[in-house]
Amino acid sequence: MTRQEIDYDALKKKGFLWSKHEGEFTLRTRMPAGNYASSHLSKLSEIAEKYGKGIVHLTVRQGIEIPYILYGKIDEVEKEMKKTGVLPGTSGPRLRATTTCPGNNWCKRGLVDTFSLFDKIEKRGIVCAMDLPHKFKIAISGCPNACTRVQSSEIGIHGAVDLTHSERRIGYAVYLGGCGGKEPHMGFKLDKVYTEEEVLSLIVKVVEFYKNNAKPRQRLAMLIEETGKEVFLKAIGE
Numbered sequence: 001m002t003r004q005e006i007d008y009d010a011l012k013k014k015g016f017l018w019s020k021h022e023g024e025f026t027l028r029t030r031m032p033a034g035n036y037a038s039s040h041l042s043k044l045s046e047i048a049e050k051y052g053k054g055i056v057h058l059t060v061r062q063g064i065e066i067p068y069i070l071y072g073k074i075d076e077v078e079k080e081m082k083k084t085g086v087l088p089g090t091s092g093p094r095l096r097a098t099t100t101c102p103g104n105n106w107c108k109r110g111l112v113d114t115f116s117l118f119d120k121i122e123k124r125g126i127v128c129a130m131d132l133p134h135k136f137k138i139a140i141s142g143c144p145n146a147c148t149r150v151q152s153s154e155i156g157i158h159g160a161v162d163l164t165h166s167e168r169r170i171g172y173a174v175y176l177g178g179c180g181g182k183e184p185h186m187g188f189k190l191d192k193v194y195t196e197e198e199v200l201s202l203i204v205k206v207v208e209f210y211k212n213n214a215k216p217r218q219r220l221a222m223l224i225e226e227t228g229k230e231v232f233l234k235a236i237g238e
C-alpha cells in the first residue's frame with residue numbers, strides 16, 4: 001500500500017505516526033495523568049519486543065512510544081494494545097495528552113490534587129483526541145514551581161495560594177495562550193486564583209472559544225493576537 005492510499009489522519013488520531021522509514025510507524029500511547037501501572041510497562045515491553053525492535057521511548061507529554069512497527073502489523077498491535085489496558089495517544093489537530101505532575105499525591109510541594117483535577121476536566125468533556133482546529137495542549141502542575149511548564153501550553157494550571165483570601169485559600173492559577181513550536185509564545189497569567197469549579201468552567205469556555213473561532217492550523221496564541229486580548233477575555237467571561 002502506498003502512502004497516498006493510507007488514511008493517515010485516522011491512524012494519527014489513534015496514535016500511529018509515520019516513521020522516517022518507509023512502511024514503519026511509531027505507536028504513541030498515553031495514560032490518564034501520565035500514570036502507567038507497572039503491569040502496563042511489562043505488556044508494552046512485550047509489544048516492543050514482538051512488533052518493534054525492543055525500544056520504548058518516553059515523550060515529553062508523559063507518553064510511551066514504540067517505534068519500528070510495520071504498517072501491516074498495525075491491526076494486530078491494536079488488538080494487543082486493547083488487552084494491555086493502555087490507551088492510544090494521538091497527534092494532529094486535536095487535544096493532546098494532558099501533562100500532569102503528581103501534585104499533592106506525593107510531591108511534598110504539591111498544593112492541589114492534580115490527578116483529581118485531570119479527571120474532572122475529562123468529565124466536562126475535554127478529552128484527549130477531541131478534534132480541534134490545530135494542536136491544543138493542557139498542562140497541570142501542583143504548585144507554582146510549574147514543573148509541567150504550564151506557561152508553554154494553550155491552557156496551563158498550577159496550584160496556588162490565594163493571598164487575597166482571608167484564610168489564604170488554596171486554588172488554581174491559570175495561564176492562557178502558551179505554545180512551543182516554530183513560533184513559541186509564553187502564556188499570560190490571569191489575575192486571579194480560581195476555585196476548582198471556576199477553573200473547570202474556564203477551561204470549557206476557552207476550549208469552546210477556540211473550537212468555534214480558530215482557523216485550521218491556528219494555535220490559540222495566534223487566535224488571541226488576531227482577536228485582541230481584551231475581546232478574547234470578555235468572550236470567555238473574564
Ligand code: SF4
Pocket residue numbers: 101102103104107108109110111141142143144145146147148
Ligand atoms: S509543580 Fe510543584 S507539585 Fe508539581 S512536581 Fe513540581 S514541585 Fe511538585
